[in-house]
Amino acid sequence: xxxxxxxxxxxxxxxxxxxxxxxxxxxxxxxxxxxxxxxxxxxxxxxxxxxxxxxxxxxxxxxxxxxxxxxxxxxxxxxxxxxxxxxxxxxxxxxxxxxxxxxxxxxxxxxxxxxxxxxxxxxxxxxxxxxxxxxxxxxxxxxxxxxxxxxxxxxxxxxxxxxxxxxxxxxxxxxxxxxxxxxxxxxxxxxxxxxxxxxxxxxxxxxxxxxxxxxxxxxxxxxxxxxxxxxxxxxxxxxxxxxxxxxxxxxxxx
Numbered sequence: 001x002x003x004x005x006x007x008x009x010x011x012x013x014x015x016x017x018x019x020x021x022x023x024x025x026x027x028x029x030x031x032x033x034x035x036x037x038x039x040x041x042x043x044x045x046x047x048x049x050x051x052x053x054x055x056x057x058x059x060x061x062x063x064x065x066x067x068x069x070x071x072x073x074x075x076x077x078x079x080x081x082x083x084x085x086x087x088x089x090x091x092x093x094x095x096x097x098x099x100x101x102x103x104x105x106x107x108x109x110x111x112x113x114x115x116x117x118x119x120x121x122x123x124x125x126x127x128x129x130x131x132x133x134x135x136x137x138x139x140x141x142x143x144x145x146x147x148x149x150x151x152x153x154x155x156x157x158x159x160x161x162x163x164x165x166x167x168x169x170x171x172x173x174x175x176x177x178x179x180x181x182x183x184x185x186x187x188x189x190x191x192x193x194x195x196x197x198x199x200x201x202x203x204x205x206x207x208x209x210x211x212x213x214x215x216x217x218x219x220x221x222x223x224x225x226x227x228x229x230x231x232x233x234x235x236x237x238x239x240x241x242x243x244x245x246x247x248x249x250x251x252x253x254x
Contacts, residue, residue, distance in 0.1 A: 030069060030106070030247070030248070031065075031068055031069030031070050031106075031247060031248075031249065031250070032069055032070070032071055032106075033104075033105050033106025033107070034070060034074065034104065034106045034107040034108065034109060034247075035074040035075070035100045035101050035103070035104035035106075035107075035108060035109070036065065036070060036074070036075050036076070036100070036101075036108060036109030036110065036111070037075070037076040037077065037078075037093075037096070037097040037100060037101070037109070037110055037111065037141075038058050038061050038062050038065070038075070038076075038077040038078075038111045038113075039058070039077070039078055039079075039080065039093055039097070039110075039111070039112050039113070039114075040054040040055050040057065040058035040077075040078070040079040040080065040081070040113055040114070041054070041080050041090075041112055041113065041114035041121065041122055041123045041124060042054055042080070042081075042113075042114040042115045042122040042124075043055065043079065043080070043081030043083070044115070045183060045184060045185055046115065046183065049185060050081070050083060051183065051184070051185050051187070053182060053183055053184075053187040053188065053189055053190055053193075054079070054113050054114065054183075054190070055079050055081065056188055056189050057113045057152070057189045057190060057193035057194070057197070058077055058078075058079060058113060059077075060189070060197050061077075061111060061113075061193060061196065061197055061200075062075060062077045064196075064197050064200035064201070065109070065200065067200070067201075067250070067251065068200055068203075068249040068250060068251070069248075069249055069250040070109075073100075074100055074104070075100065076096045076097055076099070076100040078092075078093045078096055080093060080123065080124040080125070082125055089124065090123050090124035090127050093124075094137070097110070097141055098140070098141055101141045101142060104142075104145060106145070106146070107145055107146035107147060107148065107243075107247065108141065108142035108143075108145045108146070108147045108148070109147075109148045109149075109150075110138060110141065110142065110147070110148075110149050110150070111149075111150040111152070112150065112151050112152065112153070113152040113153070113190060113193050114152070114153045115153055115154060115183065116151070116153030116154040116155045116156050116158075116174075116180075117154065117155055118155050118158065118176070118177070119158075120133070120134075120158070121134070121151060121153045121156065121159070122153070131158055131159050131161070131162035131163075132162060134151075134159055134162060134163065135159075135162040135163055138163060144167060145167065146167050146239070146240060146243055146247075147165075147167060147168050147169070148168075148169045148170075148171070148206055149163050149168065149169070149170050149171070150170075150171045150172075150196070151170075151171070151172045151173065152172075152173040152180065152190055152192045152193050152196075153172075153173060153174070153180065154173075154174055154178070154179040154180050154230075155174060155176060155177065155178065155179070156172035156173050156174050156176075156180070156233075157172050157174055157175035157176035157177070157178070157231075157233045158176045159172060160172060160176070160233050160235050163235075164235045164237065165237050166237040166238045166239045166240070167237055167239050167240060168235070168237045168240065169206055169207075169210075169234070169235065169236050169237065169240045169244060170233070170234070170235040171210050171213070171232065171233070171234050172232060172233045172234075173190065173191075173192035173193075173217075173230060173232055174192075174230035174231060174232060174233070175230070175231040175232075175233050176233075178228060178229070178230050178231055179230060180192055180230040180232075181221065181226055181230060182194065191217055191220055191221070191230075192213065192217055192230070192232060194216075195212070195213040195214075195216035195217050195220070196209065196213045198212075198216060199212035199213050199216065200249070201251070202251070203249055204248060204249055205244055205245055205246075205247055205248055205249060206244050206247065207236070207244050207245060209249075210232075210234045213232060214232045214234070217229075217230060217232055
């Protein structure tokens with residue numbers, strides 16, 4: 001064996017050993033170590049009429065995440081609709097998210113379902129989060145921890161570049177120049193949220209969940225003749241490509 005081949009072989013063995021040495025740290029990752037939030041940030045149709053789709057999604061996404069392994073005291077959920085007995089303001093929701101994420105030892109999940117525009121996402125009665133504001137919020141809440149951010153809204157692809165990073169996974173309901181579907185008065189959920197809820201029943205991890213949701217949305221839009229399709233987006237940072245497959249979802253028996 002020549003010297004150059006020997007050195008290459010030695011380097012390969014060293015790399016494999018290093019990866020093996022790091023594997024236990026990844027393997028110990030569990031959703032029970034994560035904290036997160038699910039926020040229904042709007043409650044209206046595009047015409048301003050009240051609907052339940054966003055709140056239905058918040059309720060059942062929260063249930064699905066709990067079934068997958070989140071702990072109840074580490075998962076905050078809130079609706080920003082003002083027409084309830086005890087409304088939660090955008091500031092109060094931000095405080096609630098901060099409280100559950102502050103003590104997290106594992107990863108951080110933030111899920112927003114709302115209306116969106118090419119400028120940003122509706123966040124309560126009178127506020128819109130643009131990509132810069134969203135990036136600041138996520139950084140304050142999750143800091144450098146492994147983070148999954150989901151934005152379910154029309155044009156939500158505008159957030160991908162601002163939120164992307166080595167320790168980030170970003171999922172959006174649509175690409176930056178496309179609408180998403182399912183925000184009408186008769187909708188149970190926005191289409192993307194419904195597909196995530198369905199995917200949580202069987203997906204093994206966040207990557208599998210993203211793939212399942214994208215396929216589900218595509219099939220539904222094609223079946224209903226909706227064009228152009230929303231094309232949900234996914235961005236997975238370099239560090240998360242190794243970590244996410246080890247963050248396994250649990251599923252209740254039967």
